[in-house]
Amino acid sequence: MIDFTLIFRILVFPGFTFILLLTLFCDWVERKIEARIQNRVGPLVAGPAGILQPLADLIKLLTKEDIEPRDAKKTVFKIAPILAFAFMVFALCFVPIDGASVLSTTGFNGDLIVILTFSTIASFLLFLSGWASCNPYGTISSARVLTQFLGYDIPLFLFALTPAFIAGTLSIFKIASIQTIPFIILAPWAFVLFIITMQAELEKDPFDVPDAESELVGGLETEFTGAKLAFLHLTRDVQIVFGSALVVELFLGGPYGPVFFGLPAFWYTLWFVLKLLAVVVLTEYITTLFARLRIDQVLSANWKIVLPASILSLMLTVALVTWVYPLVVL
Amino acid sequence: MTNTTTWARVKSPWVLHFNSGACNGCDIEIVALLTPKYDVERFGVKLEPSPRHADVLLVTGCVTQQCAERLKRIYDQMPQPKFVVAIGACACSGGVFDGNYNVVGGVDKVIPVTAYIPGCPPRPEAILDGVVKLLNALNPPKQKKQKQLEPPKETKPVVSEPEVIVPSQEAKPVIEETKTNVKQ
Numbered sequence: 077m078i079d080f081t082l083i084f085r086i087l088v089f090p091g092f093t094f095i096l097l098l099t100l101f102c103d104w105v106e107r108k109i110e111a112r113i114q115n116r117v118g119p120l121v122a123g124p125a126g127i128l129q130p131l132a133d134l135i136k137l138l139t140k141e142d143i144e145p146r147d148a149k150k151t152v153f154k155i156a157p158i159l160a161f162a163f164m165v166f167a168l169c170f171v172p173i174d175g176a177s178v179l180s181t182t183g184f185n186g187d188l189i190v191i192l193t194f195s196t197i198a199s200f201l202l203f204l205s206g207w208a209s210c211n212p213y214g215t216i217s218s219a220r221v222l223t224q225f226l227g228y229d230i231p232l233f234l235f236a237l238t239p240a241f242i243a244g245t246l247s248i249f250k251i252a253s254i255q256t257i258p259f260i261i262l263a264p265w266a267f268v269l270f271i272i273t274m275q276a277e278l279e280k281d282p283f284d285v286p287d288a289e290s291e292l293v294g295g296l297e298t299e300f301t302g303a304k305l306a307f308l309h310l311t312r313d314v315q316i317v318f319g320s321a322l323v324v325e326l327f328l329g330g331p332y333g334p335v336f337f338g339l340p341a342f343w344y345t346l347w348f349v350l351k352l353l354a355v356v357v358l359t360e361y362i363t364t365l366f367a368r369l370r371i372d373q374v375l376s377a378n379w380k381i382v383l384p385a386s387i388l389s390l391m392l393t394v395a396l397v398t399w400v401y402p403l404v405v406l
Numbered sequence: 407m408t409n410t411t412t413w414a415r416v417k418s419p420w421v422l423h424f425n426s427g428a429c430n431g432c433d434i435e436i437v438a439l440l441t442p443k444y445d446v447e448r449f450g451v452k453l454e455p456s457p458r459h460a461d462v463l464l465v466t467g468c469v470t471q472q473c474a475e476r477l478k479r480i481y482d483q484m485p486q487p488k489f490v491v492a493i494g495a496c497a498c499s500g501g502v503f504d505g506n507y508n509v510v511g512g513v514d515k516v517i518p519v520t521a522y523i524p525g526c527p528p529r530p531e532a533i534l535d536g537v538v539k540l541l542n543a544l545n546p547p548k549q550k551k552q553k554q555l556e557p558p559k560e561t562k563p564v565v566s567e568p569e570v571i572v573p574s575q576e577a578k579p580v581i582e583e584t585k586t587n588v589k590q
């Protein structure tokens with residue numbers, strides 16, 4: 077017996093198609109916000125208010141000629157971008173979107189660690205793709221990606237543990253559904269630091285040293301053309317959606333909100349998308365307002381400030397969860 | 407399917423800027439395109455850093471002996487389909503530098519050129535108009551007119567008059583849009 081509901085959930089909603097459309101939409105929102113802050117109008121002619129611009133970019137890239145440099149390590153060069161994209165979408169499949177996650181309705185204990193690991197693997201594949209292109213700029217950029225994401229992954233994990241400690245579980249579904257008071261109120265310091273760490277993890281300004289145009293031409297994408305470039309861009313965009321979704325699930329109460337009438341799934345999706353957009357707008361503000369740091373500044377900020385802060389935050393959380401929260405809220 | 411592809415190509419031209427020996431006048435006008443006043447991102451134009459990502463190569467300046475080889479190499483690095491726009495009197499024909507001992511001539515001496523935008527330097531509107539007209543010429547119903555793309559060989563570009571010798575009839579709304587924008 078084939079389970080058509082599951083197939084529909086994986087392929088259409090809230091699975092692949094929905095995630096893809098959401099990604100393109102978020103990309104458009106980002107470009108518009110960036111343009112408005114810079115006193116421009118941004119994409120305008122592709123579709124109403126340029127909303128189809130990311131789609132046009134995607135289709136164009138998919139139909140362009142695919143060039144492989146002679147020196148590139150062919151196998152890795154070919155599969156790394158698409159594999160990175162696949163891992164990111166797979167990670168998003170564990171995130172509750174319409175009240176339940178795509179693959180299984182409630183997830184399992186520990187899937188928070190699993191999806192964080194998937195995103196690490198995707199970053200590693202991005203590094204590999206740049207490395208395999210055998211372009212000097214790509215190689216330097218890849219080395220920077222590696223240095224940066226290995227460093228910032230540790231604090232990101234530790235900050236993600238703060239909500240897990242408060243909720244007393246490692247299942248992302250339970251963390252999201254337990255929040256009658258959103259954890260942004262219970263642990264505001266962790267929220268702020270998580271956003272900053274995520275900014276570094278996603279290689280956005282002020283931490284975008286791996287694709288600093290003024291130094292590295294196109295960063296690790298320099299040698300990529302056509303479909304491979306399209307998948308690299310998509311991976312970047314899905315990573316942004318993934319990071320924002322993580323913030324929504326861990327700190328903003330997940331997709332859960334008031335249900336007024338009709339299907340709860342509809343309202344949950346609506347709340348999820350609205351909260352996601354709020355986070356995307358916030359991170360895009362940070363991206364546009366700040367200038368790029370140097371690579372040594374990024375790294376010293378990582379090991380001297382963010383990592384100790386994450387350990388302190390964890391200790392503080394444990395203390396609060398043990399002695400304070402039981403008296404006040406839970 | 408082809409319609410969708412064409413639509414996507416017209417709506418998302420990513421450009422690469424190459425200076426093959428310009429006096430920097432044309433280059434400044436291209437950079438002006440990115441400023442809030444002209445904002446080419448409206449049309450989906452993005453200035454790309456790598457030739458591998460670009461669809462349209464914007465060449466400014468006459469081609470010097472040294473640059474000719476590099477220009478050819480950059481052109482070869484771009485993936486198909488690709489277009490070349492020669493910007494400025496120098497890029498069209500060699501301009502005031504034509505006949506110099508170190509100058510090869512216009513861009514079309516080295517690589518095939520799809521559109522010429524004369525002017526010294528051409529106004530940003532003229533550049534934008536040229537790029538958009540070039541891409542609109544891709545649309546299937548207008549394909550018959552593509553023959554007219556190549557300007558007559560002997561045309562001396564009019565210096566200082568921003569006039570675009572490209573598929574002309576279409577893209578009227580674009581011109582108007584650009585002009586209204588400038589007045590603001």
Ligand code: SF4
Pocket residue numbers: 427428429430431432466467468493494495496497501502525526527528
């Ligand atoms: S056309 Fe004029 S402005 Fe442009 S490079 Fe030549 S001399 Fe300079």
